[in-house]
Amino acid sequence: MEAPAVRNSLEDWSGPLARETLGGRPTLWTRTSARSPLSPRERFRFRNGCSWRSFEPARSKLAAALVGKAPPRPPQPNDMxxxxxxxxxxxxxxxxxLVGPRGIVYAVEKSPRAFAQLLGTATLWPNIVPLLKDVRESGSYLGWVPPVDIIYMDIPQPDQVRIATEHVTRFLRTGGRLMMVLKLASLGRERSAQEHLHQCLAELQRTLRVGEPSPLDPYYRRHAFIVAELREPQP
Ligand SMILES: C[S@@+](CC[C@H](N)C(=O)[O-])C[C@H]1O[C@@H](n2cnc3c(N)ncnc32)[C@H](O)[C@@H]1O
Structure with a gap:
């Protein structure tokens, strides 16, 4: 049976993502099979017979995008x-x-220190496959990662667009989506953030159908969240 899609209208608690307003602020929750919070700062609750973890815009750029004015379609059950x-x-x-037990998250991180904690996270979420790798050497995990539905990228590097397009070519299935955080502050003073954003979008548009970038204010200033789809090959 098809798993139910994750909706953008998040006012109910029947899917893996829910939204409510707490103290005047939008808060998201993900339904989880984990038995305890990942960190002491995370809120954890039981509702409708399920466990839920707070998914906070101040701690995740994806959550900040999802509570924004034009929220992207969230990752769906079974997605790779x-x-x-x-x-x-x-x-x-x-x-x-969000992707649930039949989905997989291949998680690439190059810092050994962060990776040590990522390994701990993966013991609580068996559908996370941690890879201690440098994204500039994507060939080193080519044999480990199959074609995926989503590439999610949050690497504030000057060559972030080049890295993204290389991964799209190697790992994204046709019709799949790139979800990318662009840090506009890391561009240098010689170009304005807007100029840099336009340049990044133009580069992405060579291979992808790129949606309108969303700012992540007020949680992350000078960041843009971009969703782009891999075009069908032209006949
Ligand atoms: C902004 S943090 C990511 C935060 C994370 N996305 C989250 O929401 O929990 C950027 C991460 O990218 C990693 N990183 C930077 N350059 C990298 C590279 N070349 N290969 C792999 N990881 C890299 C950094 O070590 C850092 O952990």
Whole structure:
């Protein structure tokens, strides 16, 4: 049976992602099979016979995008996801909740220190596959990662677009999506953030159908969240 899609209208608690307003602020929750919170700062509750973890915009750029004015379609149950720049696994664990037990999150991180914590996260979410790798050497995990539905990228590097397009070519299935955080502050003073954003979008548009970038204010200033789809090959 098809797993139910994750909706953008998140006012109910029947899917893996729910939304409510707490103290005047939008808060998201992911339904989880984990038995305890990932960190002491995370809120954990039981509702409708399920466990839920708070998915907080102040701690995850994906959550900040999802509470924004034009929220992207969240990762869906059963999706295969390649996550570039997983750090300790905060956002990766919420994506693992969303894709559920039949989905997989391949989580690439190059910092050994962050990776040690990511390994701990993966013991609680068996559908996270941690890879201690440098995304600039994507050939080193080519044999480990199958074609994926989503590439999620949160790596604030000057060559982030080049890295993204290389991964799209190698790992994204046709019709799949790139979800990318662009850090506009890391561009240098010689170009404005807007100029840099336009340049990044133009580069992405060579291979992808790129949606309108969303700002992540007020949680992350000078960041843009971009969703782009891999075009069908032209006949
Ligand atoms: C902004 S943090 C990611 C936070 C994470 N996405 C989250 O929401 O929990 C960026 C991460 O990218 C990692 N990173 C930077 N350059 C990298 C590279 N070349 N290969 C792999 N990881 C890299 C950093 O070590 C850092 O953990």
């Amino acid at each position: 996801v390649l996550y570039l720049g997983a750090a300790t696994g905060t956002t990766a664990s919420h994506i693992a909740d």
